[in-house]
Amino acid sequence: MSSDYARYAVRRVLQAAVVVLLAYVFTFVVISVLPGDPVSNTLRNPENGFTEDEITRIIAYYGLDQPVYVQLWESLTRFLSGDLGVSLRSNLPVSQMLGDVLPSTLRLAGTALVVAVVLAFALAFAVQYLPPRLGQVLRSFPSLFLSVPNFIVGLLLLQVFSFQLGLFRVIDSETPLATFVAAVALGIPVSAQIAEVLIANLDHESRQEYAAVARSRGLGRVRLFWKHLLKPSSLPVVTVIALTVGELLGGSLITEAIFGRAGVGSLVQRSVSTQDLPVLQAVVALAAVVFVVVNLLADLLYPLLDPRVRLDGGRRTGSTTPTTDPVRPQREVVAP
Amino acid sequence: MTVTAVTAVTRPTGPEREPTADAARPAARRRTTRVPVTVLASFGVVALVVAWSVAPGLFTTHDPAAGVPADLFQSPSAAHWFGTDHLGRDLFSRVVHGTASSVSSALVAVAIGVVVGGLIGLVGGFLGGLVDSVLARFVDVLLAIPSFLLAVVIVSALGFETINAAIATGVSAVAVFARVMRSEVLKTRSAVFVEASLLLGGSRWHVLLRHVLPNASRSVLQLAVLQFGLSILVIAGLAFLGYGDPPPASDWGLLVSVGKDYPLAPWLVWAPALVTIATVLSVNRISRWLRTTD
Numbered sequence: 001m002s003s004d005y006a007r008y009a010v011r012r013v014l015q016a017a018v019v020v021l022l023a024y025v026f027t028f029v030v031i032s033v034l035p036g037d038p039v040s041n042t043l044r045n046p047e048n049g050f051t052e053d054e055i056t057r058i059i060a061y062y063g064l065d066q067p068v069y070v071q072l073w074e075s076l077t078r079f080l081s082g083d084l085g086v087s088l089r090s091n092l093p094v095s096q097m098l099g100d101v102l103p104s105t106l107r108l109a110g111t112a113l114v115v116a117v118v119l120a121f122a123l124a125f126a127v128q129y130l131p132p133r134l135g136q137v138l139r140s141f142p143s144l145f146l147s148v149p150n151f152i153v154g155l156l157l158l159q160v161f162s163f164q165l166g167l168f169r170v171i172d173s174e175t176p177l178a179t180f181v182a183a184v185a186l187g188i189p190v191s192a193q194i195a196e197v198l199i200a201n202l203d204h205e206s207r208q209e210y211a212a213v214a215r216s217r218g219l220g221r222v223r224l225f226w227k228h229l230l231k232p233s234s235l236p237v238v239t240v241i242a243l244t245v246g247e248l249l250g251g252s253l254i255t256e257a258i259f260g261r262a263g264v265g266s267l268v269q270r271s272v273s274t275q276d277l278p279v280l281q282a283v284v285a286l287a288a289v290v291f292v293v294v295n296l297l298a299d300l301l302y303p304l305l306d307p308r309v310r311l312d313g314g315r316r317t318g319s320t321t322p323t324t325d326p327v328r329p330q331r332e333v334v335a336p
Numbered sequence: 337m338t339v340t341a342v343t344a345v346t347r348p349t350g351p352e353r354e355p356t357a358d359a360a361r362p363a364a365r366r367r368t369t370r371v372p373v374t375v376l377a378s379f380g381v382v383a384l385v386v387a388w389s390v391a392p393g394l395f396t397t398h399d400p401a402a403g404v405p406a407d408l409f410q411s412p413s414a415a416h417w418f419g420t421d422h423l424g425r426d427l428f429s430r431v432v433h434g435t436a437s438s439v440s441s442a443l444v445a446v447a448i449g450v451v452v453g454g455l456i457g458l459v460g461g462f463l464g465g466l467v468d469s470v471l472a473r474f475v476d477v478l479l480a481i482p483s484f485l486l487a488v489v490i491v492s493a494l495g496f497e498t499i500n501a502a503i504a505t506g507v508s509a510v511a512v513f514a515r516v517m518r519s520e521v522l523k524t525r526s527a528v529f530v531e532a533s534l535l536l537g538g539s540r541w542h543v544l545l546r547h548v549l550p551n552a553s554r555s556v557l558q559l560a561v562l563q564f565g566l567s568i569l570v571i572a573g574l575a576f577l578g579y580g581d582p583p584p585a586s587d588w589g590l591l592v593s594v595g596k597d598y599p600l601a602p603w604l605v606w607a608p609a610l611v612t613i614a615t616v617l618s619v620n621r622i623s624r625w626l627r628t629t630d
Contacts (some may be wrong), residue, residue, distance in 0.1 A: 015476075021475045030493055143624065147616040149569050149589070151576045155596055163599055237435045250484030256572055268485065268576065272492040280489055288480040 023288035072176035111183035120194035145192035154185035199231035242298035378618035389436035398426035418607035434586035441502035448506025453513025461521030478511035520552035565619035
């Protein structure tokens with residue numbers, strides 16, 4: 001097991017590194033190969049009043065006169081040495097700009113994750129233990145949550161808590177309550193994904209023979225849930241949670257816009273409207289690193305949590321959507 | 337081959353397959369013939385939305401672009417079902433006329449996902465080996481970038497138009513289709529009837545077109561329906577942030593985005609929002625129904 005595990009771990013770490021590098025290259029290609037040249041567009045804007053000579057010098061300074069592959073190589077080596085470049089607009093180092101907004105987004109996303117997990121477990125528990133008729137209604141909740149655009153949830157919460165109840169003001173959006181409300185808006189669609197997997201797993205586990213045996217020996221439903229069903233059902237959720245990290249980062253764009261928070265999402269929005277490519281490149285790279293590292297940790301943790309998992313190659317396989325086979329999205333479990 | 341081994345093993349006891357095959361057959365047939373009421377209602381909603389997008393003029397009496405200055409911020413009434421906006425335009429006809437753009441761009445997104453993702457999954461799963469590994473890495477990369485962020489970056493590179501938002505949404509959906517298609521292909525490729533077909537002299541193309549694709553189509557169809565609903569949401573999100581066509585257009589997300597600036601006229605947000613939710617909910621219900629009748 002242990003040497004197997006070590007080999008598995010090394011392999012997964014290497015794959016993760018490759019994916020991060022390729023994600024960086026992919027973003028670079030998307031940003032720089034697609035039509036539109038924001039730098040020279042801005043420079044040639046008559047309002048800025050640069051002469052042709054100055055424009056050439058500025059473009060040369062940023063290395064934008066080089067062929068794309070040279071630019072890519074330089075950008076990549078800088079990225080690997082931890083240098084994220086300089087913003088085209090504010091002339092600040094991108095790492096400093098990111099550092100300023102990161103704490104806000106981390107608070108938001110972290111709270112949202114907690115909200116999502118708590119909500120998902122509460123929902124799954126309620127589905128199992130409320131009367132079937134009510135449980136049937138609750139079963140449709142994840143699907144409902146997934147059908148509501150997250151900006152609608154945000155606007156609704158903002159309307160109720162800020163405009164009507166006056167519990168916080170959008171102007172100072174970093175208070176704990178404001179963060180919590182924003183996190184609920186961000187966490188609801190995520191909780192739906194977790195709840196779907198959790199409910200499907202609980203259904204599956206409660207049909208297993210061991211559950212029937214436990215019931216036949218007189219174990220109450222609540223104790224059965226806590227003692228027997230909860231652990232095997234929630235282990236696969238670790239993987240699902242890791243997969244939803246991307247959702248949290250992407251969703252923060254809209255949530256931050258609605259709640260007026262100064263986080264990574266609003267930085268992205270600003271950079272998109274001003275075509276600040278180095279910032280976009282850095283944010284995407286950062287998001288990819290976060291996603292890959294979180295999923296790497298989940299994959300490394302999983303065999304330690306669930307001894308039934310057989311390590312079979314290092315690749316994550318299976319579906320990433322909870323729709324196809326929600327029971328165990330990542331790995332094979334050896335049949336008992 | 338170690339790469340491909342895991343997905344090929346699926347759990348035989350999925351939620352829908354609890355009884356043995358023979359015992360389940362009559363029940364399954366009954367289930368397919370009797371469509372649940374909610375699914376019928378969902379088809380009704382989708383049909384209405386399609387009709388709105390094909391012939392919006394049939395459903396509306398007001399011009400979506402012409403404002404009546406005397407009718408600013410009318411709340412919903414018999415004359416204006418969804419009320420009127422800040423220029424006195426009838427919101428119902430704006431929603432109906434915006435449907436075509438919202439629905440067709442979601443279709444474009446799904447088409448990109450199905451074709452590109454399906455092709456990647458098909459080629460990777462069918463050929464295996466190095467090709468599969470390379471394609472799998474590419475899919476991993478697409479998955480590693482949060483899909484909404486990816487869509488935003490692509491649409492900002494292409495330019496802020498609804499069609500570009502659709503393309504961006506489609507690209508961000510490629511990975512999911514590639515994965516599902518690949519695992520379906522692997523499942524079929526190792527089946528006995530495929531082996532038999534090859535032994536009987538069937539060419540690879542024959543196996544691919546006659547066996548692999550038809551078997552994968554069910555899962556891909558179900559995913560495509562689901563992704564259609566998701567694409568409506570993503571495109572609405574992009575429009576909400578202002579990455580679609582600018583305001584004379586009336587995409588659902590854009591209507592919400594414009595409406596949110598008038599908190600005293602909440603119907604400006606709720607009418608387009610409820611239409612979006614009803615549509616996506618119906619589409620998701622149909623997708624779930626397709627999965628259970630499988």
